Amino acid sequence: MFGSSSIERLLIEIGDITYFAKRFFKEVFTKPFEFKEFLRQCYNIGNRSLFLVGITAFIIGLVITLQTRPTLQEFGAVSWMPSMVSISIVREIGPVIIALTFAGRIASGIGAELGSMRVTEQIDAMEVSGTNPFKYLVITRILAATLMLPILVILGDAIALYGSYIIENIKGDVSFRLYFNKALNALAFGDIVPATIKTFFFGFAIGLVGCYKGFNCKKGTVGVGLAANSAVVFASMLLFILDFIAVFITDIFFEI
Amino acid sequence: MITKAHIDVKQDAKSNNQPIIKIRNLRKAFGDNVVLNGFNLELYEGENLVIMGKSGSGKSVMIKCLIGLMQADSGYIEIMGKDLLSLNQVELDKLRTEIGFLFQGSALYDSMTVRENLEFPLRRHKHKFGPIEDTTPLVEEALKNVGLLDAIDLMPAELSGGMKRRIALARTLILKPKIILYDEPTSGLDPITSKEIIELMRNIQREYRTSSLIITHDVDCARVVAERMILLVDGINYAEGTYNELASSEDEKIKAFFKQ
Ligand SMILES: Nc1ncnc2c1ncn2[C@@H]1O[C@H](COP(=O)(O)OP(=O)(O)O)[C@@H](O)[C@H]1O
């Protein structure tokens, strides 16, 4: 069971992260804007997770199709496969699985990077060199993560559908055109837009937690490992909470 | 306690000029851990002042309060006639261009080459330099000063500890500061490399006529560079004087520093 002190620590942590987020919103709109560094981070973050996201999405597409095929066959409903796969991937599986992969790669990466910069006083060195390290390091990374995750999810969804198509093509002789016709026709506004909006929040949460953990890293090399590790744990937890809230709200507005 | 002797030294220096750095009654605690408890210090122009204290005694905390990286709980800090706490961000940044800070572990930016490390303060302190077209001559000059021009395109991970310290020193010097704060310049280095760094510090002092505040727990370093010393014990400036005065003291707490 949780001791009262660990619940207390969790609450304090949530309070601190909220405060960190508040600082983000306060400083993100004021000059100077570190645009060059932002672009560099977009490239870094996107590039670092592209391969992993691609592989994960492809395998998810394959596996879902393989696993559901026998059941659909039993009901003689294999022709529904493209619609079923596309709806489940676009609405839920794509965003969540890809965000989790992204969290594993990026939240820990940012946590370790900023953590070691904190411990070795590189952040202090920036500050005495006329640079606001919060703007230069934190805001650029959070914005980059917020922007890159939705792009990666759209890309990942497409790759997953392609994986599913390959299985359908082999097992059911479905053509590329027919498969994607069915898959895309099944998607409605209420599937795509809420799912895309929530990925922005996921990206923001992952960037925020990674930066928070790294920026406030405790001294010592143990601190850096801890920052990286707890960033992933906390970010993943936050993803599920956000996902629940998102699905809840979508349910109210779109009546899935 | 050293009394008479250190008053003589202080008055001697005072008669020449005003202190360039003045710290009065600095207090800083982290929760129950009281680190600084009324620390005082004056650094005079052109002087080499060594602050000695055991590890964990609050030397780094003191120097970070001095440059505004940490907020002291109370106390007064004046640098070059300016009250540190009354400055806004722009004024603080301007003041920081006059002060070089050599960090304890060198603090080179891991993700940047040596050249980019040295360019960083040049490009960032826009109030002092404006946009600089070509930083190469300045970077090369700074690297020549520390004898490491060859390392210009290397990454920090490819450098030895002593080289890192020199590059960090070059990064500090590139702004041509009036004051240099050294946080344990020889920590983590072997004795020979330490000697080289100390020699370099003395050359810089001679060439640039900087005032230096040197934090250390290395007695050898203190003996060579100190014109005046302050011992930081229990959060206060426990004793002041020249190396020889302090080394010959009868006080137990002072003696503990000089026992080899
Ligand atoms: N950011 C911080 N939070 C809490 N305690 C700190 C912090 N920085 C320093 N301390 C504490 O202040 C004391 C002095 O640290 P420091 O100035 O780094 O010592 P040193 O004299 O070796 O440089 C230590 O007990 C350290 O634990």
Ligand SMILES: [Mg+2]
């Ligand atoms: Mg220290």
